[in-house]
Amino acid sequence: MVQYNFKKITVVPTGKDFIDIILSRTQRQTPTVVHKGYAISRIRQFYMRKVKYTQQNFHDKLSTIIEEFPRLDDIHPFYGDLLHVLYNKDHYKLALGQINTARNLIGKIAKDYVKLLKYGDSLYRCKSLKVAALGRMCTVIKRVGPSLAYLEQIRQHMARLPSIDPNTRTILICGYPNVGKSSFINKITRADVDVQPYAFTTKSLFVGHTDYKYLRYQVIDTPGILDRPFEDRNIIEMCSITALAHLRASVLFFLDISGSCGYSVAQQAALFHSIKSLFMNKPLIIVCNKTDLQALEGISEDDMKLVMEMKAEAMKTLIGQGGEPTNDEGVLLTMSTLTEEGVIAVKNAACERLLDQRVELKMKSKKLNDCLNRFHVAMPKPRDQKERPPCIPEAVLEAKAKKAEQAAEKQKKLERDLENENGGAGVYSASLRKHYILANDEWKEDIMPEILDGHNVYDFVDPDILQRLEELEREEGMHQEHEADDFEMDGAELTPEEQEALAEIRKKKRLIVQQHRIKKSTAESRPTVPRKFDKDKQFTSERMGRQLSTLGLDPTLAINRARSKSRGRKRERSIDKGNQNGTDDMDVDGDQPNKKLRLRSRSLSRSRSRSKSRPPYEVVPGEGLKDSAQKKKAIKLAEKSHNKRNKDARKGEADRVIPTLRPKHLFSGKRSTGKTDRR
Amino acid sequence: MRLEKCWFCSSTVYPGHGIQFVRNDAKIFRFCRSKCHKNFKMKRNPRKVKWTKAYRRVHGKDMTQDATFEFERKRNRPERYDRHVAEETLKAIKKIDKVRVDREARHHEKRMKGKKAQVQKEAAKELEQSIHMVKAPAVLQKEPSLTLPKVYQKQTEDRMVE
Numbered sequence: 127m128v129q130y131n132f133k134k135i136t137v138v139p140t141g142k143d144f145i146d147i148i149l150s151r152t153q154r155q156t157p158t159v160v161h162k163g164y165a166i167s168r169i170r171q172f173y174m175r176k177v178k179y180t181q182q183n184f185h186d187k188l189s190t191i192i193e194e195f196p197r198l199d200d201i202h203p204f205y206g207d208l209l210h211v212l213y214n215k216d217h218y219k220l221a222l223g224q225i226n227t228a229r230n231l232i233g234k235i236a237k238d239y240v241k242l243l244k245y246g247d248s249l250y251r252c253k254s255l256k257v258a259a260l261g262r263m264c265t266v267i268k269r270v271g272p273s274l275a276y277l278e279q280i281r282q283h284m285a286r287l288p289s290i291d292p293n294t295r296t297i298l299i300c301g302y303p304n305v306g307k308s309s310f311i312n313k314i315t316r317a318d319v320d321v322q323p324y325a326f327t328t329k330s331l332f333v334g335h336t337d338y339k340y341l342r343y344q345v346i347d348t349p350g351i352l353d354r355p356f357e358d359r360n361i362i363e364m365c366s367i368t369a370l371a372h373l374r375a376s377v378l379f380f381l382d383i384s385g386s387c388g389y390s391v392a393q394q395a396a397l398f399h400s401i402k403s404l405f406m407n408k409p410l411i412i413v414c415n416k417t418d419l420q421a422l423e424g425i426s427e428d429d430m431k432l433v434m435e436m437k438a439e440a441m442k443t444l445i446g447q448g449g450e451p452t453n454d455e456g457v458l459l460t461m462s463t464l465t466e467e468g469v470i471a472v473k474n475a476a477c478e479r480l481l482d483q484r485v486e487l488k489m490k491s492k493k494l495n496d497c498l499n500r501f502h503v504a505m506p507k508p509r510d511q512k513e514r515p516p517c518i519p520e521a522v523l524e525a526k527a528k529k530a531e532q533a534a535e536k537q538k539k540l541e542r543d544l545e546n547e548n549g550g551a552g553v554y555s556a557s558l559r560k561h562y563i564l565a566n567d568e569w570k571e572d573i574m575p576e577i578l579d580g581h582n583v584y585d586f587v588d589p590d591i592l593q594r595l596e597e598l599e600r601e602e603g604m605h606q607e608h609e610a611d612d613f614e615m616d617g618a619e620l621t622p623e624e625q626e627a628l629a630e631i632r633k634k635k636r637l638i639v640q641q642h643r644i645k646k647s648t649a650e651s652r653p654t655v656p657r658k659f660d661k662d663k664q665f666t667s668e669r670m671g672r673q674l675s676t677l678g679l680d681p682t683l684a685i686n687r688a689r690s691k692s693r694g695r696k697r698e699r700s701i702d703k704g705n706q707n708g709t710d711d712m713d714v715d716g717d718q719p720n721k722k723l724r725l726r727s728r729s730l731s732r733s734r735s736r737s738k739s740r741p742p743y744e745v746v747p748g749e750g751l752k753d754s755a756q757k758k759k760a761i762k763l764a765e766k767s768h769n770k771r772n773k774d775a776r777k778g779e780a781d782r783v784i785p786t787l788r789p790k791h792l793f794s795g796k797r798s799t800g801k802t803d804r805r
Numbered sequence: 806m807r808l809e810k811c812w813f814c815s816s817t818v819y820p821g822h823g824i825q826f827v828r829n830d831a832k833i834f835r836f837c838r839s840k841c842h843k844n845f846k847m848k849r850n851p852r853k854v855k856w857t858k859a860y861r862r863v864h865g866k867d868m869t870q871d872a873t874f875e876f877e878r879k880r881n882r883p884e885r886y887d888r889h890v891a892e893e894t895l896k897a898i899k900k901i902d903k904v905r906v907d908r909e910a911r912h913h914e915k916r917m918k919g920k921k922a923q924v925q926k927e928a929a930k931e932l933e934q935s936i937h938m939v940k941a942p943a944v945l946q947k948e949p950s951l952t953l954p955k956v957y958q959k960q961t962e963d964r965m966v967e
Contacts, residue, residue: 678954
């Protein structure tokens, strides 16, 4: 309902307050810390956020103001006019327009400064830009300050406007000031309007509610109207005029026939005639008040005439309504609010007239059905006991009977009944297939396989699958023919012996590669020993002989040569040969100065089975010593070097001792970080 | 019930096997076994993993386009059941399979054509170049055939005699 919105408009802050609110919110809700050491993009973002946040807040608040204040053109014309009367439509619109402009300006400012901030190159510059932006926004608001104040005043006044529903049943009370309108409303409603002897006690519209025939009526008390030309009317009078003009209500024109209000009947009649145009299409009742002071019958002739004229006018409205012209009781009434005489009658009459009018209107409009429940259908009282049934022609009866038959036939057997017959819910499962629509009903119970040979059968289903299959097979036939023409030439094949040779070659290659790989992997830890000292006895002459013979060569020459070249053998052979030949060219002793050595070597060469340890002074080739003399010297030196230490009883290399073989700190305990996989 | 294709290796996933993964953009990935699933989680591209069908197709090892593939297509429009159509379809599936297998074999043959000649050429070359590993050059001069030499037997008896 429109009227309630006026109370719910948010408070419009003054310019200064507005600025304070927004700026303090920006201060609180956006990050506050920034240093010049931050990345420039971060600084920019910081300040841009502040500017945008401020603009957003201004925008929001100004938008709420603009939206909450009612637009005079959108609300009920009664309110529109009322607001116009009270606060000048133009001023109002201007104020709101200014607020709107302010909002747009602020938006533009923010946009411009954000664009500038994007290129700010230092903290100081960004900060200055932000300060400028916020400053400009605040200036805009300051300029708009007066409009804000004006709107705040309007808002406060609007909140206090009476909540009048322009569409419901209304009774309007009008007349000269001091004729007793407010007393009347006080009497019939619970409103408590000021009643004072001076004129214009009531300065604005007041609303009260009263009941009649279980319906609620709102009664509007207006300020008094003076008889003046339209342009001269002040705001207060304009209120009542507006009410009269826009509200579809029954009008009670109050007449003070005693003249105690200060105005004569003639003046009041003049007023009546001047505003009677406003009474168009409204049920009008002329109420003569203050009959306790002066009864209606007792007034002067002229006054009576005037009153009758007014009554005639009122009658015209009655006729215009379409009511009975005979009943003129409801047009001119008398009452006294002081003695409460006729007050209720007046109220009833007013309500009745209004109700009639509204009912008429509703009947003419399409909303008849809404009111249908308020109608009363009269049943005729039976005259006598004769039966008078409705008369139905024969044909109709027959048709009805046939229809009933068909309906009984079509009584379907429900699935539920079927289920119950065949054993209930757990036992019987309905055959969902029986309603299938197929070309042949025999197919209803067919089970179609879904999977075949690793394919989904449904993927192959195609109405023209046969045709395509035929094409495919034709193609296939053609391909096969062409295929028969292709042959593979069998090139030069290797003979079996050649294949053997190839196999051998490949085996050898593989072995070489394998050995190389082993050597490569152990290269770091394997000592590089010259071929003379082969532990595995790879380089024997027998082996060489075998390999050569597999290659197809005669190895004897090579073996002989190898043997002749080897040292041990060489010595033996030369001695023999020397004995045999008897030449003294070979100086046996010259080569071997030491007799012992010579004998030893002979024994060595002869008997291999007896293993003998080397004497310490024998030079082992590969040690790095020239001859046994040198070696002896070396041994002596070594012994000398540890005599002193032995004398001093110092621990030597042989005295190494491990005090604890398995110290606890190495073999137990968890680690603080890491794993204990190895110890 | 449907047989799906594994997203990684393109083999059929039978009901009750494998894992389905639904991504946040609602794309469904089906895997036939945990091997494929784990490979997927490792973000491996099936086109680079040798044993998948995707690799084989991309690298031309298996045939890619063929009329037989057109027969098997997921049609989303339901068809009214017709017994004759069903019978024909079932028979056709078998025939189509046969045709497809034949075509694949032919593709493979075409791919392997010429391999034999190449292999023989290479073998001959290798034999010629490396014959020295099994036959001494001296022996080769005497007997120029590319075969294994006769292993030299030591004539000890002869020597003794001598």
